Amino acid sequence: MTSPVSHSDAERREGGDAAVDTVRGGHGLPPFAALRAFEVVGRMGGVRRAAQALGIDHTVVSRHLRTLEDWLGVPLVERGGARLVLTDAGRAYHARVSAAVHDLVAATRDIMASGTGEGLRLWAVPGFATQWLSDQLADFERTDPGFAVELRPTDACANLVQFEADADIRFYGDDWPPQPGGPGLQTLELARPPLVIVASPALAATLDLSVPEDLLSAPLLHEEHHEQWRAWLTQNGVPLAGRSLSGPLLWHAHLAIAAARQGRGLALANRYLVGRDLANGALVELTVPGTRPVTIGSYWFVARADRWNAPQIARLRTFLRQRTREG
Template identity: 70%
Template sequence: MSVPDPLPSADPNFGDFLSGKAIPPFAALRAFEVVGRVGGVRRAAALLRLDHTVVSRHLKALEEWLGVMLVDRQGGRVTLTETGQAYHARVSAAMLDVVSATREIMAQGQIHDLRLWCVPGFATQWLSAQIAAFEQTGPGFQVELRPTDRPANLIQFEADVDIRYYGDGWLPQPGGPGLHTLVLARPPLLVVASPAVAQALAGIGGVDDLLAAPLLHEEHHEQWRFWLRGNGLDLGRQPLPGALLWHAHLALAAARAGRGLALANRYLVADDLASGALVELAVPGAQAVAIGSYCMVTRADRANNPAIAQLRRFLRQQVE
């Protein structure tokens, strides 16, 4: 029986690859990747715990090895050239694959604590209590919950799980290359107001009359625009009346203070409705409209991680 040649003869460079001649020094590659990611030699040196002169020498050595310029050095600043940017994207992706593979190997058979980032309103008004209930089940690990408006960079392992609200018709949208997305909840929106404002608008005739009411917006008009469209009032790109509050917390605080009408879902206002701080405004002819979803996003290669899967099952049960 003949033994196949371990080196594919069709690729004349494969032997060079195995001998290491096609791979630059790893220390130089690592320094280049960090410099390109953080945008500076000194910051990269701090992360690598090296002197900045060492990092500079690594960059120079890599350029000499490749025979191309990877960085521009002007006025004490270091920026990637166009060639450097293209090379960095591939080097960074390869190193992240190595990190991911290493973590998965080291985590085999183990369950580690999870880092969960979440949009603040959902985190404080609903998710925090669910995490507390989850801990009572004795999962064998802890969940570190961080409320933040900025989605986690899951590809670079800023967090294990990211949960936030994504509107149907406006950016950003969930997911992307290397990510797994699960729709956790798709709640209909309520029109809410303080008891005094709701009383003043008790005689409202229908959806059209809301345009004369003080509407409260978050960072843009899209929530109200899509809710009105779902109730038969398509205003196109016509500007809507009312103040921009930039955050769901502020819009609901303004509603409690009697400044106008806010859109919210029961995950955000259940306690306010129970206490009477806010009431649902009954709008004749209006129907329940959902304009977005809370999505749970993870790295695709970690979607079936035992800890992530355990938390996902629990949260889906709570939502249902």
């Protein structure tokens, strides 16, 4: 004679999903649409922005939030004012829900990707990516077989919160925005290199730089603005109040360096960008009597805080930090 089986027990045996979803107290998971809406609302900071990101009406997002709060029996958001704010319980819950959603995104991306090796999507500022980072990643992949890094050189900072990339590396100046990091992100300073003045050997041979002020009459090359040269000159005692600097804007570090190789002028760079050119003689470093080294910012490695210790991110971060210390 078999033992009697309750209706709820039979449902658990017949429905594998119900058995998997069962948690303490007999409740299953909340509706996934409500969880997804809550995750995007917390990340975007508002119902309307979340609705736009999800491609649905904002009233639907609001309904999902209320459904989730009713299901949990806990208020997740403070309503009122122009900006939606998560409660303490909402912030704690959002951190765990967001990490779980990221795992789902990563798992889906991995299973859809061709090949079986591990991979990581890395965005980086173009000059650093092409002049130094690409070589380091080649070494990294040789020392860590099966691990592939998808490097994207770009001036755009990756939206890591929205999973646009796994990590982002770029140069952040000390005295101008933006600054590295932000809500939900963690940062590591990879390197803080001093600037060096470089020029082609032919141009360098024509210059007579006896004091820092002599640079004001030299052909200067700039990236997207004049701030690097202004900072270098100011920190070396050259008064610039009300004075503009001459020279073309090249917009990218690697283009300014290329122009310097061609003899078009003097570029400010760091050794991560010009180390190869200095070694092979394509560029020479210029020294000016009475000046001192100037550092205006750092390269930062940025990733989501909830993915900071993920094996792929941790391994790459450790490798790059070691390489910058060595060189």
